[in-house]
Amino acid sequence: MLESDTSQGVKLALTIVLAVAACCGTGTLQAQTTAKQIPVPLPPMGWSSWNSFSNTVNSQVIQNQAKALAASGMQKAGYQYVNIDEGWWLGQRRPDGNIMVDPKAWPALTSQERPGDMSNIVRYVHGLGLKVGIYTDAGKEGCSTVGPDLGPSIPNTGSEGHYEQDFLQFAKWGFDYVKVDWCGGNKENLDPAVQYGEIARAIAMAERATGHTLYYSICDWGNQSPWTWAPGLGGVAADIWRTSGDIVAPIVANSKNSGRKASFSGMVSNFDRGVHPEAQHTGFYNDPDMMVIGMPGLTDVQNRVHMALWAMSGAPLIVGADLTTLSEATRATLTNPAVLAIDQDPVGLQAVKVAEPGPGLEVWAKALSTPGERAVLLLNRTSSAAPISVRWSDLDLLRSSSAAISDAGAQKDLGVFRSAYSVTVAAQDAILLVIRGSEQNPVRYNAVESGPRPRGKNAVARVQAHSFRFAHVKSTSRFARVEVTYTNGEKETLLAELRVNGRTATRVAFPPTGSGVAEGRITVQSFLDRDGSENMLTFSTHGDRGPTIQSISVH
Numbered sequence: 001m002l003e004s005d006t007s008q009g010v011k012l013a014l015t016i017v018l019a020v021a022a023c024c025g026t027g028t029l030q031a032q033t034t035a036k037q038i039p040v041p042l043p044p045m046g047w048s049s050w051n052s053f054s055n056t057v058n059s060q061v062i063q064n065q066a067k068a069l070a071a072s073g074m075q076k077a078g079y080q081y082v083n084i085d086e087g088w089w090l091g092q093r094r095p096d097g098n099i100m101v102d103p104k105a106w107p108a109l110t111s112q113e114r115p116g117d118m119s120n121i122v123r124y125v126h127g128l129g130l131k132v133g134i135y136t137d138a139g140k141e142g143c144s145t146v147g148p149d150l151g152p153s154i155p156n157t158g159s160e161g162h163y164e165q166d167f168l169q170f171a172k173w174g175f176d177y178v179k180v181d182w183c184g185g186n187k188e189n190l191d192p193a194v195q196y197g198e199i200a201r202a203i204a205m206a207e208r209a210t211g212h213t214l215y216y217s218i219c220d221w222g223n224q225s226p227w228t229w230a231p232g233l234g235g236v237a238a239d240i241w242r243t244s245g246d247i248v249a250p251i252v253a254n255s256k257n258s259g260r261k262a263s264f265s266g267m268v269s270n271f272d273r274g275v276h277p278e279a280q281h282t283g284f285y286n287d288p289d290m291m292v293i294g295m296p297g298l299t300d301v302q303n304r305v306h307m308a309l310w311a312m313s314g315a316p317l318i319v320g321a322d323l324t325t326l327s328e329a330t331r332a333t334l335t336n337p338a339v340l341a342i343d344q345d346p347v348g349l350q351a352v353k354v355a356e357p358g359p360g361l362e363v364w365a366k367a368l369s370t371p372g373e374r375a376v377l378l379l380n381r382t383s384s385a386a387p388i389s390v391r392w393s394d395l396d397l398l399r400s401s402s403a404a405i406s407d408a409g410a411q412k413d414l415g416v417f418r419s420a421y422s423v424t425v426a427a428q429d430a431i432l433l434v435i436r437g438s439e440q441n442p443v444r445y446n447a448v449e450s451g452p453r454p455r456g457k458n459a460v461a462r463v464q465a466h467s468f469r470f471a472h473v474k475s476t477s478r479f480a481r482v483e484v485t486y487t488n489g490e491k492e493t494l495l496a497e498l499r500v501n502g503r504t505a506t507r508v509a510f511p512p513t514g515s516g517v518a519e520g521r522i523t524v525q526s527f528l529d530r531d532g533s534e535n536m537l538t539f540s541t542h543g544d545r546g547p548t549i550q551s552i553s554v555h
Helices: 059-071 119-127 163-173 183-187 192-210 264-273 300-313 328-335 337-343
Strands: 013-020 045-048 081-083 131-137 177-181 215-218 239-242 284-287 317-319 352-358 361-367 373-380 386-391 402-407 412-418 420-425 429-436 443-446 448-452 466-469 479-487 494-500 506-510 520-527 535-542 548-554
Touching (some): 045 059, 059 081, 059 119, 081 177, 119 131, 119 163, 131 163, 163 192, 192 215, 264 300, 300 337, 300 373, 300 429, 328 337, 337 429, 352 386, 361 386, 412 420, 479 506, 494 520, 506 520
Parallel strands (some): 013 466, 045 317, 081 131, 131 177, 239 284
Antiparallel strands (some): 013 535, 352 361, 361 373, 373 429, 386 420, 402 412, 402 429, 448 466, 479 520, 494 535
16 A cells, blocks of 8 residues: 655655566466556647648638548548647737737637637637647747748747646637647757646646646657656646657748758658657657648658658657648548558557668568557668568567568558568668567566565665565567556546666556456556666656556566
């Protein structure tokens, strides 16, 4: 039982310590846990105004894009957010401090509405069965004061000093999503972990006050490695964080910047910078930026590769192109159900590179929610066609087993193969596969309460509460999939910190499992030492409320 030191007003931390191996070791192979996989928030899908409209956004633009999203088949495919980016307000506030917007840009849309009320456009988008997002900056200024694109430099378009007020206003207006940029924060040399933490608490307060959820999008371009501090920041149970800068500056038709082009190399660079699989789990996602699919500069083939890379990343799928001008080929790429299923797989993990058969030739694998099922990307970064092979051993599948393979991009079955599969991949192209084979049962370890952790030279950390230990065994894999069986009888998601071998911790979300003794299962990925050392995984919860972790199963 978790206890608190009320005399000092300090909550103790519940620590669960696990020493595990990724495969066969001194542990016993057991059948996979029967606990049910608990659904986690999936990466958001939608559209954003920035890439195609810069800071010239207004009500008519949003209405047109929302209608196009609904009519194009994208809404049916799962795209649901229509996000208003920078340029929606001019930095002016009312005497009470609330944001004031231009009534000409945001007019009344019915006779019952009043101009200059952002709830007007929210009602319109909601009326189409879609959700709508809004934008601000963590600093006092917005991005137009740093690098104005089309419009003038407009001061005071950030939320610093008004966090609680602004996010409450966003929730009252009815917005479902909020992107918080970092131009002002960077200009003031603020600490992103601190500022975004304060914003997370403001969002939580707004949600409690209104009962309305705001999806949290952190956009600090990878400053100070947000994958190390952003997951579950401030107790928010679902969020995304940018891992790099923009793929491309806005390309606005019939403007001074209409000649800009998106680049294939820029897109691939953002993919590379967004790979942090140890931090992506349980509803928290690395964000390599909104997609430039369908924008000037990319071919249909490059668009398809772009979509495959984002799907393997489990990335947010936020489209930046003008939805009213999409080609049929672009719409087909964006709505391919087999590719979307990979991105939206309910276990919520990110791909890892499992093989590199030659310079620029790579094999990426993403574990899917069905046992033995892997999404596999064969990526050729070179300027010449080349054969690429994937072996079942690279995918932690049984080498002797047969596996059925389908081409997700082409949406066709390729047949059944044993041990490996090889195919020639064109230059700067990729083939996205789904491979269904057999995997070895994971090693399962049950938690045993062992009382306070020992002090002295062998202690990993100062004793804070009771600990639960697992047998120390050696690791044979560098990157392991760890399924955690737990109970959470609360009505809300609880968080715990996972620390591997004393390295930087990541927060893990534990959604409710139901009342009574219902057990749930969530999955994380962890880098483990495989040099003969033992691995130590520690789950900690601060406060008197946290999940009860029953066991782990390690693949």
